Amino acid sequence: MSSASYRSTRSALEESLSFEDVVMTGLAHDGGLFVPSSIPTLDKGFIEDWKNLDFQQLAFKIMRLYISTTDIPDNDLSILIEKSYSTFREPEVTPLKTLDADKQIFLLELFHGPTYAFKDVALQFVGNLFEYFLEKRNKLVSEETKKQRITVVGATSGDTGSAAIYGLRGKKNVSVFILYPTGRVSPIQEEQMTTVEDLNVHTLSVKGTFDDCQDIVKQIFGDRDFDKKYSVGAVNSINWARILAQMTYYFYSYFQLMKLVGSSDGKKVRFVVPSGNFGDILAGFYAKSMGLPVDKLIIATNENDILDRFLKHGRYERSGEVKATYSPAMDILISSNFERLLWYYIRQNLTKQDDKEAGRILNSWMSQLKSDGSFTADASVVEQARSDFDSNRVSDEETIETIKNIYDAHPSKYVLDPHSAIGVRTSLSFAAKDPERNANYISLATAHPAKFAEVVDKALLAVEGYSFERDVLPTELKALSTKKKRISLVDEASVEKVKEIIVEKLGE
Numbered sequence: 001m002s003s004a005s006y007r008s009t010r011s012a013l014e015e016s017l018s019f020e021d022v023v024m025t026g027l028a029h030d031g032g033l034f035v036p037s038s039i040p041t042l043d044k045g046f047i048e049d050w051k052n053l054d055f056q057q058l059a060f061k062i063m064r065l066y067i068s069t070t071d072i073p074d075n076d077l078s079i080l081i082e083k084s085y086s087t088f089r090e091p092e093v094t095p096l097k098t099l100d101a102d103k104q105i106f107l108l109e110l111f112h113g114p115t116y117a118f119k120d121v122a123l124q125f126v127g128n129l130f131e132y133f134l135e136k137r138n139k140l141v142s143e144e145t146k147k148q149r150i151t152v153v154g155a156t157s158g159d160t161g162s163a164a165i166y167g168l169r170g171k172k173n174v175s176v177f178i179l180y181p182t183g184r185v186s187p188i189q190e191e192q193m194t195t196v197e198d199l200n201v202h203t204l205s206v207k208g209t210f211d212d213c214q215d216i217v218k219q220i221f222g223d224r225d226f227d228k229k230y231s232v233g234a235v236n237s238i239n240w241a242r243i244l245a246q247m248t249y250y251f252y253s254y255f256q257l258m259k260l261v262g263s264s265d266g267k268k269v270r271f272v273v274p275s276g277n278f279g280d281i282l283a284g285f286y287a288k289s290m291g292l293p294v295d296k297l298i299i300a301t302n303e304n305d306i307l308d309r310f311l312k313h314g315r316y317e318r319s320g321e322v323k324a325t326y327s328p329a330m331d332i333l334i335s336s337n338f339e340r341l342l343w344y345y346i347r348q349n350l351t352k353q354d355d356k357e358a359g360r361i362l363n364s365w366m367s368q369l370k371s372d373g374s375f376t377a378d379a380s381v382v383e384q385a386r387s388d389f390d391s392n393r394v395s396d397e398e399t400i401e402t403i404k405n406i407y408d409a410h411p412s413k414y415v416l417d418p419h420s421a422i423g424v425r426t427s428l429s430f431a432a433k434d435p436e437r438n439a440n441y442i443s444l445a446t447a448h449p450a451k452f453a454e455v456v457d458k459a460l461l462a463v464e465g466y467s468f469e470r471d472v473l474p475t476e477l478k479a480l481s482t483k484k485k486r487i488s489l490v491d492e493a494s495v496e497k498v499k500e501i502i503v504e505k506l507g508e
């Protein structure tokens, strides 16, 4: 079976879906996530062949293995990739910087996209894919038939909303509605979302909490009539295309590292990834499975530590409530993408490779998680997880401390954002356990510090000579505060009111 064939993690049926199907569907109808049924493995010589490719060329090589040419022909795929990364401010797209040469810690900066967050790497591509597939479908229908459109509806506590908006702005046949809680997102995040001029973008400031916003979105998704009329779509982290787009920087940074340290240094390579929904690090798992020589993928969590607890105790168990931490983009109860990893491990442990049986087992674990709030994985699955992954949990206090320590120690006073700081803290703690320096660490930096001004200021305000405006805030973000905002105020957290606004805006 070709690698470009997909199935749901929870399905006990024969299934073979195309890349286009899974991108446009998002979540499988049985509640599972889409996975390629086999992970392509690379020929031995791939490092020599690929090591000098630029980011876009590498993205093409990798994506080509997961997307059939009937879904997207070569030339179109190249154009989509070029377009998606032309919006980045750095020619390398995701540059690798030396953070601590002595401890062999390198920082992979993923925040040079339009909204200064790592989610841009995937969402810039996803927006172009939506437009591409809709256009392709609309070419097949006659003029009189209604054109296919998609209405993306999402809730955000700040970070994801702007990345989604910048991914979808100005795209043909796509409208996007982002709900956020009034007064509860940071001023910069609100400015980023509401100053976009494209008429297909709509921001709704809802009087209520983030949970209220999310409930409204869920209700809209559950409304079949509404969906039939307006084709409601999602761009959350469960979309397979996001995982795929994120694989590129694992390969790219590996080659960058070889150039920085010399490929002859022969040391192990470990990736350290600030994790929430497990989407970012899962792309690293695919890269490792394809043959990238990675020793370990290290999960760095904040105090919402379900992943760290799983690796330690083998039990996947949600805690009672989500904790609001200094790294809000990682505040989750359950890491949705973890289920994709489990599916491969479960299948590997069956006496014969049986996709349907793996789906059946995973489905029973997920039902247990839903009803009891936890499940215990087979010992063999836990063992496999421990051979690919390691983990560490970082508190708010340690996050602040790390931002300050790195600023103090770094020759050019590097300012970390709180999410990236969790990764760096974890890299430092692993480096300390390895005094012989047998490993190089690539620590993923997932956001620009300007996006989390409050926490960064908390860490650095007392430091003499530090100025947020001067040292952290990019001019481009500074300029947003003078731009005109477009917001629909929703004075009550009511699904009816939100639907009314959506219908009204779509009519315009």
Ligand SMILES: *Cc1c(COP(=O)(O)O)cnc(C)c1O
Pocket: 117, 118, 119, 159, 160, 237, 274, 275, 276, 277, 278, 279, 280, 281, 329, 330, 419, 446, 447
């Ligand atoms: C989304 C996000 C993360 C977590 O990534 P996952 O793919 O959910 O694990 C980490 N840092 C930042 C800044 C993010 O926006």
